[in-house]
Amino acid sequence: xxxxxxxxxxxxxxxxxxxxxxxxxxxxxxxxxxxxxxxxxxxxxxxxxxxxxxxxxxxxxxxxxxxxxxxxxxxxxxxxxxxxxxxxxxxxxxxxxxxxxxxxxxxxxxxxxxxxxxxxxxxxxxxxxxxxxxxxxx
Amino acid sequence: xxxxxxxxxxxxxxxxxxxxxxxxxxxxxxxxxxxxxxxxxxxxxxxxxxxxxxxxxxxxxxxxxxxxxxxxxxxxxxxxxxxxxxxxxxxxxxxxxxxxxxxxxxxxxxxxxxxxxxxxxxxxxxxxxxxxxxxxxxxxxxxxxxxxxxxxxxxxxxxxxxxxxxxxxxxxxxxxxxxxxxxxxxxxxxxxxxxxxxxxxxxxxxxxxxxxxxxxxxxxxxxxxxxxxxxxxxxxxxxxxxxxxxxxxxxxxxxxxxxxxxxxxxxxxxxxxxxxxxxxxxxxxxxxxxxxxxxxxxxxxxxxxxxxxxxxxxxxxxxxxxxxxxxxxxxxxxxxxxxxxxxxxxxxxxxxxxxxxxxxxxxxxxxxxxxxxxxxxxxxxxxxxxxxxxxxxxxxxxxxxxxxxxxxxxxxxxxxxxxxxxxxxxxxxxxxxxxxxxxxxxxxxxxxxxxxxxxxxxxxxxxxxxxxxxxxxxxxxxxxxxxxxxxxxxxxxxxxxxxxxxxxxxxxxxxxxxxxxxxxxxxxxxxxxxxxxxxxxxxxxxxxxxxxxxxxxxxxxxxxxxxxxxxxxxxxxxxxxxxxxxxxxxxxxxxxxxxxxxxxxxxxxxxxxxxxxxxx
Numbered sequence: 138x139x140x141x142x143x144x145x146x147x148x149x150x151x152x153x154x155x156x157x158x159x160x161x162x163x164x165x166x167x168x169x170x171x172x173x174x175x176x177x178x179x180x181x182x183x184x185x186x187x188x189x190x191x192x193x194x195x196x197x198x199x200x201x202x203x204x205x206x207x208x209x210x211x212x213x214x215x216x217x218x219x220x221x222x223x224x225x226x227x228x229x230x231x232x233x234x235x236x237x238x239x240x241x242x243x244x245x246x247x248x249x250x251x252x253x254x255x256x257x258x259x260x261x262x263x264x265x266x267x268x269x270x271x272x273x274x275x
Numbered sequence: 276x277x278x279x280x281x282x283x284x285x286x287x288x289x290x291x292x293x294x295x296x297x298x299x300x301x302x303x304x305x306x307x308x309x310x311x312x313x314x315x316x317x318x319x320x321x322x323x324x325x326x327x328x329x330x331x332x333x334x335x336x337x338x339x340x341x342x343x344x345x346x347x348x349x350x351x352x353x354x355x356x357x358x359x360x361x362x363x364x365x366x367x368x369x370x371x372x373x374x375x376x377x378x379x380x381x382x383x384x385x386x387x388x389x390x391x392x393x394x395x396x397x398x399x400x401x402x403x404x405x406x407x408x409x410x411x412x413x414x415x416x417x418x419x420x421x422x423x424x425x426x427x428x429x430x431x432x433x434x435x436x437x438x439x440x441x442x443x444x445x446x447x448x449x450x451x452x453x454x455x456x457x458x459x460x461x462x463x464x465x466x467x468x469x470x471x472x473x474x475x476x477x478x479x480x481x482x483x484x485x486x487x488x489x490x491x492x493x494x495x496x497x498x499x500x501x502x503x504x505x506x507x508x509x510x511x512x513x514x515x516x517x518x519x520x521x522x523x524x525x526x527x528x529x530x531x532x533x534x535x536x537x538x539x540x541x542x543x544x545x546x547x548x549x550x551x552x553x554x555x556x557x558x559x560x561x562x563x564x565x566x567x568x569x570x571x572x573x574x575x576x577x578x579x580x581x582x583x584x585x586x587x588x589x590x591x592x593x594x595x596x597x598x599x600x601x602x603x604x605x606x607x608x609x610x611x612x613x614x615x616x617x618x619x620x621x622x623x624x625x626x627x628x629x630x631x632x633x634x635x636x637x638x639x640x641x642x643x644x645x646x647x648x649x650x651x652x653x654x655x656x657x658x659x660x661x662x663x664x665x666x667x668x669x670x671x672x673x674x675x676x677x678x679x680x681x682x683x684x685x686x687x688x689x690x691x692x693x694x695x696x697x698x699x700x701x702x703x704x705x706x707x708x709x710x711x712x713x714x715x716x717x718x719x720x721x722x723x724x725x726x727x728x729x730x731x732x733x734x735x736x737x738x739x740x741x742x743x744x745x746x747x748x749x750x751x752x753x754x755x756x757x758x759x760x761x762x763x764x765x766x767x768x769x770x771x772x773x774x775x776x777x778x779x780x781x782x783x784x785x786x787x788x789x790x791x792x793x794x795x796x797x798x799x800x801x802x803x804x805x806x807x808x809x810x811x812x813x814x815x816x817x818x819x820x821x822x823x824x825x826x827x828x829x830x831x832x833x834x835x836x837x838x839x840x841x842x843x844x845x846x847x848x849x850x851x852x853x854x855x856x857x858x859x860x861x862x863x864x865x866x867x868x869x870x871x872x873x874x875x876x877x878x879x880x881x882x883x884x885x886x887x888x889x890x891x
Contacts, residue, residue, distance in 0.1 A: 173459045182461035183468075190456050198558070202551045206489065208391060209531070212482025216528040217558055219452065219521060220565030226451025227568040231610065235431045235451065237458035244455075 158196035158214075159252045165189050166245045173241060190222050191215050194248030221247060324383035331389075333376050334396045340369045341400050348408040350761065355646030358405060358754035366404070371743060373397050377503065378739035381496045381722075390499035394481060398506045402473040402514075405754065409761050412470035415788050417516045418762075419443075420450070422793040424465040427454040429796075436613040437798060445611035448569030449518035466794060469516035476514045477506060479524050486531030488716055490538065491682060497716075497723035500738070505715035507745045508661045510654055510752035511708045519705075522573035525566040527712065529577060529595065532559055533584055534681055537592035556592060563599050567606055571614075572692070574603045576709050579691040583684035590681075647850040650755030657748040658707060661714050664741065668720030686713035759789040759847040765880025766841040767791050772876055773837055773883055774800070780834040784824050786858060789847035790839060800837075803827060806853040813854055820862040821869040828886040836886035837875075838866055 169185040176182075195218030204210040225243045229235040323329055347363040354360030377393040384390075405413060412418070423443045427433060433444040433451075443450060457465045481502050488498040514520050536555040567574050582596035607615045665686075673679065689709035693702055722738050773783065774795040784803045785792075792802070805816055816823040820838075828836035845859035855861075863882050866872045871888030 169459070173461075176461070179461035179467075182459065186456055186460035189459075190452065198554075201554050206485060208482040209486040209489070209535075212479055212486060212524075212528060213532075213558075215479055216483070216524055216562060220525060220562045222455065223448035223452040223521070223565045223569055224561065226455055227448050230427075230433055230447055230451055233432065235427070235454075237455060240451075240455040241459055 158199035158201075161196045161199075162193045162248045162252055165193055166248060170241060170245065173237075189244075190218065192218050193244060194218060194221055194251040197248070197251040321383065324379060327384055327386060327389050330376060330380055330384055331392065334373070334392060337369045337372050337376070338396060338400065340365055340372075341404075344369065345404070345407045348404075350409050350757075351763070353758050353761070355758075356649065356751050356755050357757035358408070359750045361408075362404075362750075370397070370400070370746060373400065374742045374746065375739045378735045378742065381500065381738065382735055385496045387495040387499070390495055391481075391485075394499050394503045394506060395478060397503065398477045398481065399474060401506070402477050405757075405761075406470045406474065409470075409757075410764060411762050411767055411791065412466070412472075412516065413757065413760050414512065414515055415760065415790060415792055417469050417472075418466075418791045418794040419797075420516050420518070421464060421466045421469055422795060422797040423447075423450045424453045424457060425795050426798060427451060428458060428464075434798075435611060438801065439797065440793070441614050441617070442571060443518070445614040446518060446569055446571050448565055449521045452521075453516075464795070465516070472516040472520065473514045476520045476524065477509075480505070480514070480527060483524060483527035483531055484712055484715070486535060487527060487712060490531070490534035491679075491716065492723075494723055497719050500719035500723060501712075501716035503715075503742060504661070504718040504745065505711055507742060507749050508657060508715065508718075509708070509711055510657055510749045511704050511711075512753060513705070513708050518570040519573065522566050522570035523708070525562045525569075526573055526577055526580070526709070529559055529562050529566075530580060530584075530685060532562075533581060533590045533592055533595070537590045539588050539591060559592070559595055560598070563595055564602065567599060567602050568610075571611075572705060574599045576689065576692060578603075580685055580688040580709075583688045584681060587680050587684055589684065644850050644852065646755075647852075650751060653748050653755060654752035657745065657752050660745065660748065661711070661718060664721060665714040665717035668717040668724065672717075672720040672724030682713045682716060686710050686717070756850075759787075759843050759850060762791045762841070762843055763880040765878035766843060768878065769839060769841065769876040769881035769883040771795065773839060777837065778834045781837065782828065782831055782833040782835070783837045783839055784827060785839050785841075786844040786854060786862070787847040789843040790841050801831075801833070806848055806851075817855055817858055817861055820865045821871065824866070824886065825871055825888050828888070838862070838872070838882070838884040838886075840882040840884075842880045 165185070165188050169182075169189040172182045172185045192214055195214040195216070198213055198217055199210065204213060222244055225247060226235065226240055229239055229243060344363050344365040347365070348358075348361050350361060352361050373393060373396065377390065377397070380389050380393060419440060420443070423440060426444075427447070427450055433447045435441055435445045437444055453465050457467075462468070484502045484505060485498060488501050492498060513523065532555050536552055563574070563577065566577060578596045578599045581590075581592075581599070584590040585593040585596060607619075669679065689706040692706045692709070718741075722734060770791045774793075774797070777783075777796070777799050779799045781800045782803060783800050785805065787806045788802075788804050793800075805813060808816075812823075824836065824838055840859060840863055848854040848858055849856040866882070866884045867874060871886060872884040873887045874882070875885050876883035
């Protein structure tokens with residue numbers, strides 16, 4: 138129980154302290170997992186699945202690095218998410234543990250691992266995060 | 276954050292590093308569009324053309340026109356030039372308007388958000404048109420890829436030793452990912468969304484291209500024009516529901532990261548924070564491994580390009596090429612061992628026959644019909660045009676002192692692929708696809724690599740004309756074969772019935788692979804594709820289809836034997852000249868009249884027969 142409470146405390150702490158990618162990852166993960174477990178049907182499940190697989194866990198990148206250009210920022214998030222999720226799927230296939238639910242949980246765990254990493258890196262005060270940076274003239 | 280006449284570009288450290296000091300704008304400086312105020316600035320309408328809201332409104336209007344035009348597209352009337360033959364006038368007008376609007380915006384409203392929106396809208400319009408017009412996804416391979424996802428859905432596993440399409444089971448990243456998306460998305464099959472893949476991938480490519488191109492310039496006009504040329508000149512058709520489409524996104528992203536965060540350090544250049552570099556190096560590793568488990572050819576391409584960039588000292592991150600080669604070797608020995616054992620000897624023997632590689636994927640003009648010749652000529656002409664215009668762009672930018680080493684590496688590295696394998700006759704197309712980002716940027720250089728002079732009208736007119744020319748040729752090259760790559764309801768109904776009812780160990784005989792194939796329970800059936808047989812076998816089939824298929828059924832000891840004949844197969848064999856033009860009719864008539872074949876499905880688009888004759 139202590140472990141669960143600790144994990145919950147840390148998770149809420151992450152959300153509070155990392156307002157961008159981490160919050161998005163947590164929110165989308167919860168919404169999609171809920172829609173899948175509840176079996177809400179493709180009209181609800183598929184959009185949330187798409188949002189989940191295209192942005193988790195890559196959205197954490199937004200907290201880690203500075204990319205001000207919107208197109209570049211989007212593609213880095215999408216590419217990292219797709220790459221991470223494809224890798225997780227292959228690892229599960231390799232281990233013989235592949236099912237939709239294990240895949241979903243593995244991705245959520247990975248994403249939360251990134252959230253952990255993202256949160257523990259940051260100083261506890263202030264969240265500069267993704268502030269566009271101007272190029273300076275040479 | 277916005278500068279006058281444009282927006283601030285990427286904040287990663289190497290942006291614009293290769294630009295000559297006297298040629299480009301920097302943040303805080305307006306972009307010199309070459310506008311001659313004495314000619315244009317005093318006209319009453321010029322301020323309107325500078326207003327972004329006008330361009331956004333214009334784009335919305337064009338999209339509405341396109342949407343209203345889609346019902347007028349009748350795919351059942353597809354002619355010899357494919358999609359182009361059924362597009363109403365308003366669709367052409369809408370695309371022309373977008374192209375002219377973009378060209379005007381490069382001079383009057385050269386803000387990134389305006390130009391980027393034009394390119395995104397054009398890409399969405401171009402790639403959603405076939406999705407909205409056709410009932411099913413294009414290309415037989417789309418259906419086969421759906422079949423691999425279906426296999427994993429049913430088995431929660433892959434089988435690298437499977438008899439058919441074992442490469443997909445050996446590189447399952449794309450398929451595993453789509454299985455998760457399909458299953459947790461509440462869908463029965465990935466066929467539900469496979470047709471939309473080109474729209475998604477092409478939009479994603481735009482982001483990666485921006486990341487890549489901004490390492491050369493932060494002139495939005497040049498960046499987006501390069502993206503636009505890539506979009507419209509991409510006739511190869513590798514952007515569909517396929518592992519290579521995903522791996523290409525990873526490839527572009529890796530190259531963009533290498534050149535953005537790990538450029539060769541130059542005097543005065545920005546240096547990324549060390550923490551950013553560590554993180555980005557980690558992300559490069561993730562992308563490399565994901566590519567490695569998703570597609571067999573792209574890791575080779577990444578090794579060539581990343582190795583070239585390191586060799587020519589345009590990046591300081593030198594390990595990606597070595598790492599990807601090492602991991603690929605491990606992967607082929609371990610997970611992909613069945614594929615390696617079967618195909619590596621073939622690949623090795625292929626190394627000594629380079630002439631086969633150069634022409635094995637090209638149609639034989641002496642064999643194909645007139646319409647196929649026109650489509651192939653459009654494709655070859657478009658390829659030549661991109662190379663010529665790209666070459667002229669290179670000469671123009673070269674004279675202005677732009678640092679082109681990285682782009683030249685990305686342009687030349689794909690040639691290595693041609694030397695490596697025929698890749699089932701597709702290697703020339705794949706090499707062109709990988710070279711196209713660099714070619715697109717080079718094409719844009721013809722207009723924007725130097726500050727333009729006062730020839731505004733010429734600049735707008737020539738740019739719009741070139742984009743329109745490339746677009747027109749691309750529509751024919753890319754969609755000219757739609758009669759044999761787009762399937763009708765009757766064909767899908769026949770194939771669906773067969774795959775749902777065929778017991779394991781069955782055989783299906785077809786004229787060509789141009790069918791909705793292997794998309795469900797695919798491991799239950801073995802294919803025989805007659806167009807791939809030797810000439811004497813084809814002749815024997817045409818002489819007596821009943822005897823030929825009966826012999827196959829009896830000799831092979833199959834559980835059931837089916838013959839699937841579809842309109843798309845007929846179009847394929849007759850257009851490509853691989854079998855006599857009347858083969859379809861001969862086969863359908865003979866099998867129908869035979870007492871050892873039963874008609875299971877007969878509709879306007881397909882025939883499905885089952886062998887009911889004596890067993891061995």
